[in-house]
Amino acid sequence: MMKQEIRPRRLRENAVLRRMVRETRVSADALIWPIFIREGENIKEEIPSLPGQFHYSPDRIDEAAEAALKAGVPSLLLFGLPAHKDECGSEAWNEQGALQAGIRRLKERYPELYIITDVCMCEYTSHGHCGILTDHRVDNDKTLPCLARIALSHVQAGADMVAPSDMMDGRIAAIRQLLDENGYSQRPIMSYSAKYASAFYGPFRDAAGSAPAFGDRKGYQMDPHNSREALKESLLDVEEGADILMVKPALAYLDIVRMIKESTTLPLAAYSVSGEYAMIKAAAAQGLINEYAVMCESAVSIFRAGADLLISYYAPELAEAIRKGDMG
Numbered sequence: 186m187m188k189q190e191i192r193p194r195r196l197r198e199n200a201v202l203r204r205m206v207r208e209t210r211v212s213a214d215a216l217i218w219p220i221f222i223r224e225g226e227n228i229k230e231e232i233p234s235l236p237g238q239f240h241y242s243p244d245r246i247d248e249a250a251e252a253a254l255k256a257g258v259p260s261l262l263l264f265g266l267p268a269h270k271d272e273c274g275s276e277a278w279n280e281q282g283a284l285q286a287g288i289r290r291l292k293e294r295y296p297e298l299y300i301i302t303d304v305c306m307c308e309y310t311s312h313g314h315c316g317i318l319t320d321h322r323v324d325n326d327k328t329l330p331c332l333a334r335i336a337l338s339h340v341q342a343g344a345d346m347v348a349p350s351d352m353m354d355g356r357i358a359a360i361r362q363l364l365d366e367n368g369y370s371q372r373p374i375m376s377y378s379a380k381y382a383s384a385f386y387g388p389f390r391d392a393a394g395s396a397p398a399f400g401d402r403k404g405y406q407m408d409p410h411n412s413r414e415a416l417k418e419s420l421l422d423v424e425e426g427a428d429i430l431m432v433k434p435a436l437a438y439l440d441i442v443r444m445i446k447e448s449t450t451l452p453l454a455a456y457s458v459s460g461e462y463a464m465i466k467a468a469a470a471q472g473l474i475n476e477y478a479v480m481c482e483s484a485v486s487i488f489r490a491g492a493d494l495l496i497s498y499y500a501p502e503l504a505e506a507i508r509k510g511d512m513g
């Protein structure tokens with residue numbers, strides 16, 4: 186009898202069948218779009234390091250909301266940029282701050298939009314570090330109450346969920362406790378649980394004016410050489426009460442995405458960061474790659490690795506690609 190040949194190509198030659206047997210299916214419901222809200226009025230200004238992304242003042246934030254909803258992106262991740270910075274980043278929990286004003290406006294006008302806020306201090310401190318300093322070092326335990334206070338100010342303004350990105354030890358527990366004490370036990374926390382000290386954040390730091398004035402973030406963000414440490418950090422955050430975990434950056438850390446997905450039970454987000462976006466934009470501007478195709482393929486690879494949610498500056502374009510059937 187003739188040997189039965191195994192021919193994987195049988196499943197590839199017909200376009201309909203190819204779609205039928207796809208392993209990874211992507212939905213716009215899984216997309217989150219990062220947005221920068223800046224102190225001021227009547228501002229919508231393109232960010233030079235992130236072409237196609239903008240700084241908005243609170244009074245013009247509607248334009249971002251409408252673009253998201255029109256494309257079918259259900260959620261924004263908001264970053265605040267203050268007019269004034271100080272040593273302890275006190276503007277970060279100002280009820281009248283640009284971010285808090287933006288949250289209030291969005292929740293009033295677009296209640297269906299799910300609002301997540303980045304909780305950190307680096308955009309607000311004069312030294313650009315993600316916490317309070319003691320002798321030129323970030324003081325973990327002094328920083329915790331500040332982070333909790335920032336998170337509380339966000340939920341009081343109406344944020345649906347907070348996302349601490351500082352990488353201090355114990356911050357999830359500290360935030361959870363303060364939110365619970367103030368009657369916000371139902372507001373979830375998405376933890377930037379495995380956040381690496383990455384050079385891929387470069388364009389963001391330009392956009393947010395948050396590059397550290399001295400030193401680097403290696404004392405609190407993770408060493409790119411490590412993977413088990415990501416699991417340790419993630420499991421600690423689970424214990425402290427995180428509701429969603431995150432791996433950041435995404436493309437250079439897909440092994441971490443896969444590992445955390447297999448070793449935990451919480452929903453997992455991946456943050457495709459500013460440098461990933463800027464690299465695609467720059468290569469496309471030079472005619473070296475097809476921007477649309479690379480955008481789609483990159484996003485699919487992140488979902489294929491195991492991400493449930495994708496935070497991406499391309500969120501509206503990806504939603505559109507999904508709608509057109511270009512991503513499966």
Ligand code: PBG
Nearest residue numbers: 305307350385386389458459460
């Ligand atoms: C704040 C924060 C950063 C990013 C998200 N939250 C910058 C950093 O840690 O230096 C980076 C996002 C991006 O690069 O798109 N700590």
